[in-house]
Amino acid sequence: MNIIPQIVANSLIAGSIYALIALGFNLVYGATRFVNMVPGALAAIGGYTVFFLFNRLGLNIYFSVIAGVVVAGFFGYLSDRLVFRKLRSHKASNLVSFVASLGIFTMLQALISILFTSQFQSVLSVTENPKTYQILGATFTWVQGLIFITSIAAFVSLALILKKTSFGKAVRAVSDDEEVSKIIGINTNRLISWIFFIGSCLIGLSGIFIGFDIGINPTMGLFIILEGATASIIGGIGNVYGGFLGAFLLGFVENFGILKIPGEWKPAIAFGLLILFLIFKPEGIMNKKK
């Protein structure tokens, strides 16, 4: 049997999840220019919100997913309103902002462990996700298909909004030069809080999808930020298009990598790729050299 089609499918599915993470990560990074850990915890919050509403309360799955996305977005918005906006007004350094985000990240993780224990939980059992499809010799479940389609749809709509709408121009303007953005009348604080909301919704969705595909635990956020940051740096940090590209590249390299070496090496492959980029092409695929 030819296993290549299956590996391509696996790469695409992994890439889709990384793409959602990288989109959210790059939106927030573009506007604030520091590595923010909070989105990692928000992925877990998205996943656990669905786990609570769907598995515990037995609510409708679609409703639960939408609620999970919005709750993650709301926590992202709140983190900016309560903490990062204040830090911006003090012109806090990137290191200070990073440490603050690490603090919030740890707090949120602890909160999830207290509420749900630190056990691994699966959101969809195999019986709930029985249907599989076959295309060109690759097998995938309907959830995996949904993950792929949703991530492409999220990317296309985000790209259109950024390119075509006035809102998108304002977002690009703030990411480019916050000072002039203010001078031309953009309420940058307000806009950045909404960028946090949108970015956190995307990351929350990725957490929910990871819950569907693999399962969730409270500490999943670290992995998510690392994968998201890796995809973003490979693609061009702060660049929404680059992040999307980097995510799929990462998905392919990881999945083809473990063809020859044991699966435990998957994270090492990701970071190997990251280090190669940091050394040889630190600006990433899509960003211009300064």
Added chain:
Amino acid sequence: MFSIQTKNLKKHFDGVYAVDDLSIKIETGQITSIIGPNGSGKTTLINTLSGLLEIDGGLVVIEESEKLSKITPHEIPSFGITRTFQNIHLFEQMTILDNILVVLTDRQVFRAIFETHQTFHLKIAEEVLTRVGLWEKRGQLAVNLSYGQRKLLEIARALAMDAKIYLLDEPFAGLFPEMVKIISGIIKELKQESKTVILIEHDMGLIRELSDYVFVLDSGKLLAEGKPSEVLAKREVIEAYLGE
């Protein structure tokens, strides 16, 4: 009528009094130049007026009605104020056209989400970009422009803001004569349209040619004021420039 007045305005950085108890009145509809040696506080004054630096003491009065001891930068367009920067600020990763469109279209979060630019936005963009000779290059990223073109794009952006008061921080610095001509032409046109221009400039020829009134700063304090011909002849002004 005064468009901007400062009353005992203060701005200091640790021990440096960059703007020190400054009280000046800027007449509406005129070109007012602010001159002074390097480090005399000209840029700091404009940064304070546009809200990028917090006011440490005193007041700014706009249009004789708004008395402000705190200025929020994103609100200055609503006072009819716009500015350019000595160290040029553009949206580097956006095209020339988008650098202009972003100031023409809605900048409120919710109203902007589904708004796209319209034909009349494009018309205005064409008008201001043609005025500085950049319309043909509208598809290029700002980061790829030459130094002079960057200065011109900044002026075009200020024009697109359709303000009443223009704060221009050394708009001519480092430009070739033909570009100086374009910008001085625009400044004269602004005056004809009864706009107020506050110009920071080092070139005495341009100051004589353009300004109606001049303020001279030295170490954040007002050293002299008056008509350009009178002020530039004063001994203390000449000494302040030679003494740097």
